[in-house]
Amino acid sequence: MNKPATIKDIASYCGLSVATVSRVMNDKGPIKADTAERVRQAVDALGYAPSMAARALKTASSSVIGVILPSLTNPVFAETASGIQQRAREQGLTPIILSSDYDLSLERSAVATLLGYQVEGVLLTVNDAASSDALARLDKEGVPYCLMHNVPRQQVCGYIGVDNYRAAAEVAVYLADLGHRCIGMVSGDFQRTDRARDRHAGFLAGLRYRNLELAQLVQVDPVNAVGLTGEIHRVYEQAGSAPTAWFCSNDLLALATIAKLQLLGIRVPEDVSIVGFDGIQAGTLRQPNLASIRTPNAEIGAAAVDQLLTNKRGIPGQTGRTLGHQLLMDGTVAPPPDHLS
Structure with a gap:
């Protein structure tokens, strides 16, 4: 060679x-x-x-930005990466994209790798913005960054996302108003994704607003939903306690839940309603289509590039913002069986 x-x-x-x-x-x-x-x-x-790396080392500057995403197989983050790439090209930037697989050690090493390339800034989605070693390292090194999908309560360099809490609360109210009284939630592990934790908190608040409590909570691995089959079987083996509706913290979990229910002979939405979160295209390709909260994933990526450049240039203004979401409540959502005539 x-x-x-x-x-x-x-x-x-x-x-x-x-x-x-x-x-x-x-x-x-x-x-x-x-x-x-x-x-x-x-x-x-x-x-x-x-060599871009060599040029960056010689000049202590580069046109390269770093990107760290939890998964490259989840369509949400693939759409976000697409938005980043499009806007980066428009701004003359080259993104280096790495995946953490929701692993804290990989999250830390990814930051170290990008710092070695002397990137101009970093766009990232972390497991937990409130206790992230990756963010602490970037703050220490003085490298500008912008979070994507994380909407932290504490001050950070920058963030772009949606209001996970509010969106989930709206789903709870919608399901309650349809007549559902026994409602469950399937979620990614709260320790590995603060987005799932915020959605859970918002969903509980929405249920309380309608004087309801969460009937079942199932937490599974956010990457491949390990344990979902056993948990679904456990719930439906308990006579009289099975939810008539499930809210899932993302669309992939919602699609997996539908598949497990169908194996048990449970029809969606005739017997049980399912709502996801993200509005990925795969949910619209099935029949009936997946009810979900559509989030502007590509726009989040593009807006994060803009926010990063704003931070880097020291332009005064807000350090973060939330974009709008849309409730798509059809397809896999219906009133509970006993409300049907």
Whole structure:
């Protein structure tokens, strides 16, 4: 395998000094037009590509931003990454995207890796913004960042997300007003995702507003829903205690819950209603479509880039904001069986 061309190779090809080639590459100092053209022709002929990492180390500056997401398989974060890439291109930035898999040690190491590249800033979604070592490290190093999807209560460098608490409360009220009185929740582990914790708190508040209590709470692994099958079986083996509606803290958990219920011969929404959170496209491709809260995931990514640049430039203003959400209450939602005529 051939080694990539270097500046020395370019200089040798052109019969110029390395210093002259470097001045052409970096557009520094007076350069004759024919000299610049010789260098450009050599670059094309040798297939030279500059090293962004090396340039960042030499100049203590780069056009690279870091991105840390909990998962690259969850469509929510894939949509967020798409929004980041689009806006980054418009701003002349190159994102380096890493995944933490909801693992705190990977979250910390991802920050260390990005700091090694001397990125201009970091966009990230952390497990828990209130106790994140990753955020503490960025604060210590003075590197600007913007959280995505986390909406923290404490002061941070920046954040963009939706009001998880309010959205979940609206779902609870909607289900109660449909006539549901026995309502459960399937959630990602609260210790691994503060978004699930906020949605749980909001859902409880909405139920209390309608003088109801949560009938069942099932917590599972947020990545692959380990344990969901056993928990669903346990709930429906208890006569008279099974919910007529479930709120799931994300759409992937909602789709998995529907699949488990169907294996038990339980129909959705005829026997039980299901509501997710995120509004991913996969939920609209099934029949009936998944009821959910649609969040503007691509817009969150794009807005986070803008917020990061605002923070980096030291422009006064708000450090974070929430974007709007939309309730899509059809498809897998219906009144409870005993309310049907």
